[in-house]
Amino acid sequence: MTTADSRIRAGVAASATVKYVSLIVGVLVTLIPLTVVFIASFKTSAEFGQTGPFDAPGSWFNFDNYVTAFQKGGMVEGFINTTIVLTISLIGTILIGTMAAYAIDRFGFRGKKLVVALFLVATLIPGVTSQVATFQIINGLGLYNSKAALILLFMGTDIISIYIFIQFMQSIPVSLDEAAMLDGANRWTIYWRVILPLLKPAIATVVIVKGIAIYNEFYLPFLYLPSEGMISTSLFRFKGPFGAHWEIIAAGTILVIIPTLIVFLFLQRFIYRGFTSGAVK
Amino acid sequence: MQKLTPYLFIAAAVGLLLLLTYLPAANMLWYSLTDWDGLDLDKEFIGLENYLEVFTNPQIFGVFGVSLYYFVGSFAQMAIALYFAALLSYRTRFSNLFRGILFFPYLINGVAIGFVFLYLFQPGGTLDTVLGAIGFADTPQWLGDPAVANYSLAATSVWRYTGLNFVLFLGAIQSIPDELYEAAEIDGANRWQQFWALTFPGIRRIIGLSFILAIAGSLSVFEIPFIMTGGANGTSTFVIQTLQTAFVFRQVGLASAMAVVLLAIVLIVTFVQRRVFPDEKVDLT
Numbered sequence: 248m249t250t251a252d253s254r255i256r257a258g259v260a261a262s263a264t265v266k267y268v269s270l271i272v273g274v275l276v277t278l279i280p281l282t283v284v285f286i287a288s289f290k291t292s293a294e295f296g297q298t299g300p301f302d303a304p305g306s307w308f309n310f311d312n313y314v315t316a317f318q319k320g321g322m323v324e325g326f327i328n329t330t331i332v333l334t335i336s337l338i339g340t341i342l343i344g345t346m347a348a349y350a351i352d353r354f355g356f357r358g359k360k361l362v363v364a365l366f367l368v369a370t371l372i373p374g375v376t377s378q379v380a381t382f383q384i385i386n387g388l389g390l391y392n393s394k395a396a397l398i399l400l401f402m403g404t405d406i407i408s409i410y411i412f413i414q415f416m417q418s419i420p421v422s423l424d425e426a427a428m429l430d431g432a433n434r435w436t437i438y439w440r441v442i443l444p445l446l447k448p449a450i451a452t453v454v455i456v457k458g459i460a461i462y463n464e465f466y467l468p469f470l471y472l473p474s475e476g477m478i479s480t481s482l483f484r485f486k487g488p489f490g491a492h493w494e495i496i497a498a499g500t501i502l503v504i505i506p507t508l509i510v511f512l513f514l515q516r517f518i519y520r521g522f523t524s525g526a527v528k
Numbered sequence: 529m530q531k532l533t534p535y536l537f538i539a540a541a542v543g544l545l546l547l548l549t550y551l552p553a554a555n556m557l558w559y560s561l562t563d564w565d566g567l568d569l570d571k572e573f574i575g576l577e578n579y580l581e582v583f584t585n586p587q588i589f590g591v592f593g594v595s596l597y598y599f600v601g602s603f604a605q606m607a608i609a610l611y612f613a614a615l616l617s618y619r620t621r622f623s624n625l626f627r628g629i630l631f632f633p634y635l636i637n638g639v640a641i642g643f644v645f646l647y648l649f650q651p652g653g654t655l656d657t658v659l660g661a662i663g664f665a666d667t668p669q670w671l672g673d674p675a676v677a678n679y680s681l682a683a684t685s686v687w688r689y690t691g692l693n694f695v696l697f698l699g700a701i702q703s704i705p706d707e708l709y710e711a712a713e714i715d716g717a718n719r720w721q722q723f724w725a726l727t728f729p730g731i732r733r734i735i736g737l738s739f740i741l742a743i744a745g746s747l748s749v750f751e752i753p754f755i756m757t758g759g760a761n762g763t764s765t766f767v768i769q770t771l772q773t774a775f776v777f778r779q780v781g782l783a784s785a786m787a788v789v790l791l792a793i794v795l796i797v798t799f800v801q802r803r804v805f806p807d808e809k810v811d812l813t
Contacts, residue, residue: 496647504636
């Protein structure tokens with residue numbers, strides 16, 4: 248690789264070696280825990296007991312564990328429920344969030360400062376512990392053990408997306424609103440016909456960030472929807488009946504990870520952008 | 529009618545905010561002064577007794593000690609993230625692939641991560657096999673031994689969250705203009721000098737923010753220990769304790785006091801952050 252007479256090049260090569268070795272170690276630490284679960288998911292119960300975690304399964308086409316996970320593990324119910332809750336919550340979040348952002352960014356009104364302050368302070372309240380009291384509200388509304396409880400909570404506690412919408416709306420020139428107003432459009436028409444379509448990139452960001460968060464949410468469905476399964480809670484319940492059957496738990500785990508992987512592979516660029524803008528609020 | 533328009537647009541958001549954030553928060557303050565069990569129709573006012581209990585009962589407040597494992601873990605996490613971000617900020621083969629792999633764990637469902645690591649830490653499981661292959665035969669019970677379990681869980685947390693820190697750091701580094709590095713190169717600065725003189729100042733703010741998030745995060749650790757051990761073997765955290773007090777032991781009054789204490793601590797930490805890193809403040813308007 249290096250010529251003896253060039254010390255600089257030797258140094259560069261050495262640092263390149265350190266760099267790629269580090270990266271490969273990082274990749275291995277990331278992928279090995281996932282790979283062994285993937286391997287285990289194709290093994291039969293007897294095979295699982297007799298072979299080590301790195302031994303290849305007898306057949307890579309043994310999908311029995313996946314079938315069991317799907318049929319007996321309630322994964323179908325989980326996927327359906329998660330899809331329903333996800334879709335309605337996202338639509339609600341987008342409408343409520345863009346409307347709020349429109350009011351805050353495009354209007355001056357009495358109490359605006361207070362409203363903004365209320366939103367800001369709310370970001371500080373840690374979500375999980377306040378469920379101690381939120382539970383009583385949901386219960387009082389008669390929504391305990393219903394998907395509506397989750398939808399309401401996902402729609403109502405999302406301040407980050409309002410923030411993302413406001414930030415993006417500031418880059419839409421007010422002259423567009425004014426031009427539409429001269430054409431006789433009322434405020435609602437401007438919101439619906441001018442602002443909302445222009446917010447598409449921000450909406451895409453919110454859909455991705457919020458969608459992944461809802462898909463992964465564990466405690467809210469665990470607390471508020473005990474009688475039905477969402478993705479996280481269906482998988483969590485594998486602990487009981489399949490406690491001794493790691494090959495089935497492994498299949499369930501892989502089933503939950505696959506949609507995330509697909510979304511990630513197709514939407515990488517949006518995901519990086521979304522999480523960097525969402526995290527540094 | 530005109531005047532009403534903005535209020536109509538914002539009504540839904542504010543309504544839900546009041547109903548699901550501020551009303552519970554106010555109720556929580558009130559519950560914390562009572563001995564309510566969550567069911568009774570009347571709540572008896574008992575003053576600050578619950579708070580006294582939170583601070584004096586070592587079984588409650590002592591649980592904050594467990595946060596230290598995660599706090600230390602989050603330092604490791606930031607160091608690892610910074611190291612890889614610095615590496616990938618230079619021209620690298622397959623840099624997109626490396627970035628994707630290192631980031632991906634952050635996106636995975638928490639329950640799935642819990643199972644992945646329960647499997648990894650099993651006696652005779654993957655970790656023991658790997659360690660055995662390089663000569664460490666006498667391994668502890670990673671999750672069964674109270675002296676080890678919290679390290680294992682904190683390590684799982686590091687595995688899960690490093691990707692986010694890494695991507696944030698990488699983004700900050702890449703937003704530093706290339707010309708600065710070229711100028712430094714011409715002046716004869718080596719990579720290490722370039723890192724300290726250019727890169728580090730450029731990402732100091734995001735590191736500061738991550739640091740505060742690490743404190744708040746390690747105080748409110750919940751998912752990983754709840755899913756993996758259910759808080760057994762000395763791995764219970766303050767949030768697990770609070771939720772169990774409320775929903776298992778039905779001491780809603782006491783649990784509310786615990787939640788208020790956590791809220792107060794997070795508010796103090798955030799306040800300190802705003803004073804130390806004033807640039808980082810959220811600007812909604």
